[in-house]
Amino acid sequence: MSTPAEVSAEIEELVKMKKHSHPIMAVIVLFGGMFALLLAIGLSISFGAADIQLATVWTAVFHFNPDITQHQIIREIRLPRVLGAAMVGACFAVAGALMQGMTRNPLADSGLLGLNAGAAFMLALCFAFLPGLSYMYVIMYSFLGAGLGVGIVYGVGSMSRGGLTPMRLVLAGAAVSALLGALSEGVALYFRIGQDLAFWYAGGVSGTKWIHLQIMSPWIIAAMIGAVILSRSITLLSLGEEISIGLGQRTKTIKFFGMIIVLILAGAAVSVVGAVGFVGLIVPHLTRFLVGHDYRWIIPCSIVLGGLLVVLADLAARMINPPYETPIGALIALIGVPFFLYLARKGGKEL
Amino acid sequence: MKDKPIMTEGQQKTKARNLFVISILSLLIVVVFIISMNTGFIKLSPLEVLRTLFGFGTDKQQLILFEFRLPRIIISILVGMGLAVSGCILQGISRNALADPGILGINAGAGLAVMLFISFFPSTTATPVFLLPILAFAGAGITAIIIYTLAYKRHVGISPMRLLLTGVAVAAGISAAMIVLTLRLSPENYQFVATWLAGSIWGSNWKFVLSLLPWIVVLLPFVFSKARVLNVLNLGDLTATGLGASIEKERRVLLAAAVGLAGASVSVSGGIGFVGLIGPHLARQLVGSRHQFLLPAAALTGGLLVLIADTIGRWILQPSEIPAGIVVAVIGAPYFLYLLSRLKD
Numbered sequence: 001m002s003t004p005a006e007v008s009a010e011i012e013e014l015v016k017m018k019k020h021s022h023p024i025m026a027v028i029v030l031f032g033g034m035f036a037l038l039l040a041i042g043l044s045i046s047f048g049a050a051d052i053q054l055a056t057v058w059t060a061v062f063h064f065n066p067d068i069t070q071h072q073i074i075r076e077i078r079l080p081r082v083l084g085a086a087m088v089g090a091c092f093a094v095a096g097a098l099m100q101g102m103t104r105n106p107l108a109d110s111g112l113l114g115l116n117a118g119a120a121f122m123l124a125l126c127f128a129f130l131p132g133l134s135y136m137y138v139i140m141y142s143f144l145g146a147g148l149g150v151g152i153v154y155g156v157g158s159m160s161r162g163g164l165t166p167m168r169l170v171l172a173g174a175a176v177s178a179l180l181g182a183l184s185e186g187v188a189l190y191f192r193i194g195q196d197l198a199f200w201y202a203g204g205v206s207g208t209k210w211i212h213l214q215i216m217s218p219w220i221i222a223a224m225i226g227a228v229i230l231s232r233s234i235t236l237l238s239l240g241e242e243i244s245i246g247l248g249q250r251t252k253t254i255k256f257f258g259m260i261i262v263l264i265l266a267g268a269a270v271s272v273v274g275a276v277g278f279v280g281l282i283v284p285h286l287t288r289f290l291v292g293h294d295y296r297w298i299i300p301c302s303i304v305l306g307g308l309l310v311v312l313a314d315l316a317a318r319m320i321n322p323p324y325e326t327p328i329g330a331l332i333a334l335i336g337v338p339f340f341l342y343l344a345r346k347g348g349k350e351l
Numbered sequence: 352m353k354d355k356p357i358m359t360e361g362q363q364k365t366k367a368r369n370l371f372v373i374s375i376l377s378l379l380i381v382v383v384f385i386i387s388m389n390t391g392f393i394k395l396s397p398l399e400v401l402r403t404l405f406g407f408g409t410d411k412q413q414l415i416l417f418e419f420r421l422p423r424i425i426i427s428i429l430v431g432m433g434l435a436v437s438g439c440i441l442q443g444i445s446r447n448a449l450a451d452p453g454i455l456g457i458n459a460g461a462g463l464a465v466m467l468f469i470s471f472f473p474s475t476t477a478t479p480v481f482l483l484p485i486l487a488f489a490g491a492g493i494t495a496i497i498i499y500t501l502a503y504k505r506h507v508g509i510s511p512m513r514l515l516l517t518g519v520a521v522a523a524g525i526s527a528a529m530i531v532l533t534l535r536l537s538p539e540n541y542q543f544v545a546t547w548l549a550g551s552i553w554g555s556n557w558k559f560v561l562s563l564l565p566w567i568v569v570l571l572p573f574v575f576s577k578a579r580v581l582n583v584l585n586l587g588d589l590t591a592t593g594l595g596a597s598i599e600k601e602r603r604v605l606l607a608a609a610v611g612l613a614g615a616s617v618s619v620s621g622g623i624g625f626v627g628l629i630g631p632h633l634a635r636q637l638v639g640s641r642h643q644f645l646l647p648a649a650a651l652t653g654g655l656l657v658l659i660a661d662t663i664g665r666w667i668l669q670p671s672e673i674p675a676g677i678v679v680a681v682i683g684a685p686y687f688l689y690l691l692s693r694l695k696d
Contacts, residue, residue: 152688160692167512171449171691174519178624179684182677189677190668277523326531333527337520341501344516 022290026297029290033304040311041086045078047315052078076210084208084272085314085328086307089279091220091269093306094227095262096280097287097298101234102258105166106285106343110146110266111277112170117177117184118149119270124184128191135215135271143267150263152176167344208272216268223264224303230258231295238295276329278336279306285343369644372637376651380428383655387424387662388416392670422560426552426619427661427675428654429560429567431626433616435653436574438627439634439646440609443581444602447511448632448690452613453624455518456498457491459525461617463532464490470532481562484615491614495606497521551674552620552661559619566615571650574608578642581605585640623660623676625683626653632690656682 046052052070059065060074092110099108110116122145126138133141156172157164233254236244244251269276283306284298291297313328320326388400393415395403403412434452441450452458464486502517504510580601613627630653631645637652638644660678667673 156688156692161694167516168691170519171515172688174454175684175687175691178680182680182684186673186677186681189673190671192671330527330530333523337524337527340520340523341517344513344520345501345504 435630460494
């Protein structure tokens with residue numbers, strides 16, 4: 001299929017890629033990140049309206065005693081919340097990493113490309129027309145909505161003259177998000193469910209319950225495993241479609257499964273936390289900077305660092321202005337926007 | 352430039368046609384105006400509306416018409432005009448078909464300024480409303496400068512796409528800041544801000560008409576007088592310089608006018624997006640791209656658009672109202688996508 005010259009160019013690319021991956025650094029990031037994540041989770045549990053010692057956190061988790069109020073608080077409120085934050089962060093980050101790798105678009109992020117708005121719109125419809133729907137089905141609709149959002153964005157992008165440039169996708173994403181956001185708002189106003197939906201617009205993990213985590217985790221775990229399995233192929237895709245095909249990859253199949261995984265991850269995350277953007281933009285870039293361009297390292301590290309980012313953001317959200325909570329979506333946007341501008345300025349040459 | 356250029360017969364024909372289009376648009380505004388007067392929770396027949404307009408209505412009818420509906424209708428038209436002309440200028444000076452004060456983040460900047468003011472001086476009744484457009488202008492101006500600076504690259508200048516992208520990002524940042532601010536508001540102020548953000552014609556009394564009117568009355572004719580400059584700028588920097596227009600200065604003046612129009616409009620209407628995009632585009636389809644006709648036609652299309660959106664919003668789900676901004680977004684976003692897909696860069 002390819003000429004010797006092309007093959008040697010591919011090999012050169014691969015060698016370059018090898019040079020640009022830092023396995024030792026990746027191991028450090030992975031384990032250091034896990035340690036930091038555990039620490040952040042502990043801190044997040046101990047911090048709140050009722051101050052709880054870290055030691056109490058430990059005993060509540062490992063020697064639970066239902067007679068102690070603090071143990072109850074930890075078990076029923078703080079633990080699901082912080083685990084929810086970690087999960088959601090991991091989901092957004094991996095979804096972003098996959099999208100960036102598959103599309104070679106450095107600006108890809110579930111928030112920017114309309115997935116989050118799509119999922120949120122579907123949730124608004126669920127609240128309006130199917131009140132009392134079990135969370136199991138809510139999450140399914142959320143996947144569908146994410147698919148709807150990204151479907152429109154990519155549809156418009158691919159119908160465009162000049163094809164799917166990163167900038168075009170971002171603009172299409174902004175317009176689709178505006179449209180779906182307006183529709184959700186209209187539904188919310190008409191059915192008077194604005195109060196119920198408000199937390200989704202702002203983005204917050206305070207409402208997370210065990211039942212959410214139970215229903216969500218099988219999906220997320222399956223999707224994460226899928227992402228890890230795909231990671232090698234994603235690395236090759238991120239070098240370019242031709243190289244990937246030249247090395248015998250079935251790029252269509254990989255992209256299909258990759259997109260399904262992205263939809264599951266983003267849909268699940270939005271159903272818990274709302275339309276938080278920029279996590280999927282920031283974390284993969286940061287991870288690539290630290291561990292290089294091999295997605296076999298990027299994806300696990302993104303899981304850890306994404307979780308860490310949202311747990312820390314949630315912690316900060318509660319510390320800034322107690323007893324009020326600052327929406328984490330806003331907090332992350334305040335970091336994400338300058339970062340986005342920086343990437344846009346560079347013109348998106350690097351991935 | 353006072354002397355009139357000699358027109359060919361073809362140009363005369365276009366001119367006559369364009370004047371016809373503009374008068375049709377004006378007529379449409381009058382028609383929708385009358386329909387809008389009849390629309391609302393309390394039904395008034397067209398005849399009753401006419402009688403009341405000429406001073407023969409009951410006290411209740413007078414109250415509904417003059418204190419509630421009329422100011423709101425006038426504001427809708429003014430806001431639509433302001434936003435559409437602002438978009439028309441931005442598209443002209445940036446030579447970017449997708450430019451719009453909403454997408455460029457200028458509306459968000461104006462909104463933030465208004466909201467900061469409301470959260471620090473919460474008693475809306477005591478607020479001097481004339482201050483709001485000025486504040487919004489300041490907010491919009493600062494945002495415009497930030498976006499321009501961020502999008503500017505040395506040796507390359509401003510690329511239209513990067514300008515838009517920067518605008519999208521800055522708007523995202525500003526809305527994040529706004530969400531943080533809303534949390535500090537009291538429940539009633541929060542309610543107000545929520546509807547405001549959705550793009551509702553909220554300043555529906557005569558005070559707000561008076562606070563917005565001067566901006567439109569001063570800036571629109573000024574911009575119309577610059578139609579030639581916009582035509583020249585539209586040809587591109589090199590040609591424009593060749594033709595002797597001092598482009599940078601003219602561009603800055605026009606940008607300031609665009610910011611002023613958008614800011615003042617947003618201060619009473621909140622986050623109505625896409626009007627600045629659709630208005631000029633529809634106008635261009637109708638009268639072509641010479642700004643002498645394009646600007647007035649855009650103003651009329653924009654006014655018509657917001658008036659229709661607000662009327663639909665009041666009518667479709669009675670007794671609850673849908674903010675005009677939502678109606679416009681539902682029309683505007685698909686249109687934006689359509690334009691995006693046709694654009695080549």
